[in-house]
Amino acid sequence: MMHCTHGEAVVEGGDGDGNCCTAQRGARRPGWGAALIALGLGLVAGAGRASAAPPAPEEAPAAEPAGEAAPATAGAATWTWDAVVAEVLKTHPLMKAAKADLATFEAKLSQADWAWFPAFKLEAGATITPQVTGTPLQSDTDWGTIGYFASAKLEMVQPVWTFGKIEALKRAAAAGLDVSRAQMAAARWELVYRIGQAYMGKLLARELRGIMDVGRTWIDKAEERMERLREQDSMEYDQLEHLRLKTRLAEFYMLDAESKLLETRSAEGLRVLLSLPPGAEVTLSEQALVPTRFEMLTADEYVRLAMANEPTLQVGKAGIVAQRALADSKEAEIWPDLVIVGSVAVADAPEIENQQSRFANDPYNTSSAGALLGLRWNLDVPQRVFRADEARAKALKTEYDVEVQKDLVEVKVRQLAQDLANKRELIDVLATAQKAAQGWLTATWDTYDAGFGNFRDYMDALVQFYTRKVGYLQMVYDHNVLVMELSRAVGVDIRTVTAADVPAGR
Template sequence: MKVPPRKMKKFWIVSVPLVFFMILGSILQAAESPEVLGLEKLIQMALEKSPEVKEAEQDVVAAQSDLAQAKAGRWAQLDITAVGGPAEDADLPTVLVDKSLGGGLFSGQIQNNDKDSIGIFGRLDFNIVQPLYTFGKISHRQDAAAYGVEAQKSAKVKKEGDIILNVKELYFAMIVAGQGKDAAKDADGFVRDARQRIERLIAVGSANADETDLYRLDAFEADIQRFKVQADSGAKMAYMALKRTIGYPPDKEFNLDAKELPKDTRALGDQEDYIREALEKRPELDQLEKGLAARKAMLDAAKADLYPSFFLAAVGSFAGAPGRERMPISYFSDEFNHAYGGVMLGSQWHFDLGIGQGKVRKAAAEYQKLLCTKDFAEQNIPLEVAKNYQDVLEARSSYEAYEKAAKASRKWIVSAFSNFDIGVGTAKDMFEAIERYGKNQGDYLRSLYDYHVALARLSHSIGEYTSGTP
């Protein structure tokens, strides 16, 4: 069948704008829909936007600057001083000989030939000092600075691990709050269903229900509404905290990629293996190791300060005053007209009555203090790992038990409703079933949340984040 040209033209006139607006609408809808973010993406965004990580990065930069200064101490240092100012104009002095004394040595006097005019002078002094041997003053401080850089890098890794743990906790809290709101809606539906049944029996004058049952339902509804408000408030606070943590734009919204916390259980390894892994991976211990090496180097540097330093030096001085005549005799120094330079070997040795020894004792005390801190960490990290490990086992056992209880209590509700409908059950049975279901469901969600948080904390306590393990 052939379509007439006039109808074909009309078809295109109508359909083309319609298709255009449909495409435009779909594009706008896609642009306005909230972005969906998963846990790994949230962690990545949090690490990129975190001011704490940026602060730790600047600590690394500062430590690298200290290292650069320590390395530069090996090389020559140049000091230049330039001055200028007024100077009285003068000619060379003349010697007046007293002939009455026979004209012998020291038989005359020097007469000044200063002028009444004031001129200018300029002077440039410099010295270059190259350390030769310092008994470790420079090398020990260089080692301390190098260990300081590594310690700050470990501190940065530790800060990243803390942020990862915080994001996980907020992520799980936001999901479980949403599940809590759904559970409240579910319980609310059971209460409404029970109300309809009771009101229907009261309307027909059944002795199996009365107004008291409705009052008890009102009390149930109040508890459910309170739980709804708490769940909604928790979800909003977790969302706000997570949004600020990842640096998300205030005028935009996002959704999570999951609506429920997974119920699968991770196969755990042996607790002792986790403790050994923690002692190998934890950045705090690496930071303490590097810090101890830095303290030891600073102690050695303080001891080196008690010994002399040997150096090679080049010095020079140039001065000129246009209004003053130059005296070309090296025996006489002229502060306004001269030019000299030279190279020399030298040594410097500082003595005091206890200041240096006090610095050595202080450096030794700081080293011993950090040793104690390391011992304390090595004692408590295994306890932390063991606690988190046991928390995982306990939370897993709890959520599995409460999940079974919640399913059983839901079946109890169905059975209680059926018995009530056929007249062999009471409203009290329905109330108890609904109450038990609400409690079991709440305990199940809380235990499931505790399980995932305990897993996250166990992962954090053994330093999994240092190897990039999600």
């Protein structure tokens, strides 16, 4: 059964794809109340007493997961949790964008690593030329004889000392790579959280569909019996109960429409996340919605985990390093660069007479090579000082922003941890209440069927049973989605982490 114990889920990033997000929000909080469903089902089911037995209520779902689902095989029509997560992380555009961003920062780091490599510049050309003889002061040109002129020049600039410019750029590029990795982790958590909403929503919709189908059966029976008694002008016919039934019919069909909408939103959300074409059916291998069971840590422990792993915090921390490195680079630009400059040049024109005097300017037949130690210095020093000050101020602002983000993350983690702990307790309470409501329903039916009870007592018991059943399913859904949400807020899979994995200190 799908109880979120399959594999490692990774899930706060951007909203990304609007359609996906809309589908997931719809699955997170269905637009109708469990109590209203139970009232509609309970009232019409009670009206169909006749001589039939009462509806056989299902047992409360077991509190423990029912085991691992069979993995989806190649070409199979069903999807397991692991298969959905793997496919979404492989094909979703949000993940592809994060990987492309990572490749960008890897290229920037490579540029910084190769900044010490000498820069080369090559210039070369060739053309035709007539025969030229003589000296620079007196020469003869013969266009009857055509030759060629070719030249090439290779220049090199090798950095020797840059006063920390290259080292600062390397640090900035490495920090940028860390930022990109943290953003990729945020994208993974965001996608898995969305998957959890849609996946759990589809399981919830399937459970509710079963309840609605049972209710529809009893509605049809109740309506048929009421109409028959009215036509027969039977003494058992109760006009008030018949009117109440007709009133509840409209509510039931409205709730049924909401249930179908939940099912569509969840199914379409999964389809879009999986990048499947329109009309593709996503069939889950799990058959029931059961609560995730794991060892829950304290709120303080989750906060310490978040301080060390939460993706947006890691983005901020790496951003501090990058901003400081960029500030160092701006400050280093105040100083010159010490470089070695070298060049090699050659020119050849066979039909142009080579001048033997070294004092003659002969660019047509020559070769040269040389090197020197040079200084490159942009003397716009005041502006560069101000730019360095600006970069330092930005780095300081980033530090303060991260401190604010830490406080926000801590508050969020503590709230989610408390909410999750509450829902864990409520799941057990609702499971017990559902069993009690089932016993109550059986007892009131026996009394009513024997002629000693009244219809309203039976209806109340039936309403309570379906209220508890639907409430239990809704609570399991909320609990399982909260597991994903807290994992995203902490930055680790809380189902697999133990107290031994928690960092010391805050």
